[in-house]
Amino acid sequence: MENSVKKSLIESEEVELRRGPWTLEEDTLLTNYVLQNSEGRWNLVAKCAGLKRTGKSCRLRWLNYLKPDIRRGNLSPQEQLLILELHSKWGNRWSKIAQYLPGRTDNEIKNYWRTRVQKKARQLNIESNSDKFFGAVHSFGVPRLIEKMEQNSSTTYCYPQNNNNNINSLLPPSQSYDSVSTQTYTDFSGQNSASSSTFMPDLMTDPHFMDHNTIIDASMCYHEGNGQELGGYIPGVEEQYYIGNSDISTECHVEETYEDVTQDLMWNVDDIWQFRE
DNA sequence: AAAACAGGCAACCGCTGGCCC
């Protein structure tokens, strides 16, 4: 085929492609198709579902919005803590961070970081990736979040200890217990006192955080009255976080509990004036 | 009441790496 003819054909196809916000009809088409068939081969999905969208666009819409287990609404204090911690470890590896927050998308976490966290950094004239900012996060952001967690829930915070029940179900989707280091970690004690708990082991050992002499006293996880675990942390070869109990994709108490948490859960600028230049 | 502004978020863009031929 002559190049000019081929080009015009490609262009005419491109002209037909829709862009911009998705309509309800498009959402329905995509959802029905993916549920009846499967994900993957997104260009094929776009064609077969009768959508005038690129495969890329379909994939993004599905993963960030239509997928049944997507959770919406404000991030809970636990989730925010987890993001702060994981970002300090991995930087802008949004998809990797998202693996540890079931139902949250990399896009959502990225947006959270850019709009909330970086805003705080800007207000303070601190580089959001600097040690100084880590210090501010550790000394004020984290305790404030923990305070919020305690205020906004009648549940009990705890620290995991020597309990590897259901580990496989608590790991990120691609992980299994087999891949986790056998390094000892502490049990879920099930005790009803937040003050008896300890927070996030590697926060305590991470030089970024330990530089600032603050002892953190809470946990990523909490118990309801029956001692049901909903989130926690497993140090490993590569530290593993886990959130949820038997089925993280269908049950998430974190969101239910913190749905009405106020917008800004981090900290006041006034709290951390000493971190200014 | 309306214009201007700011923040939040959905969607797009460009790049990279893996797979297949």
Next chain:
DNA sequence: TGGGCCAGCGGTTGCCTGTTT
């Protein structure tokens, strides 16, 4: 081995909505 295709990722853009003036 190299080229094409595709999925996935992180960065960026632009629209929508709420707030301020």
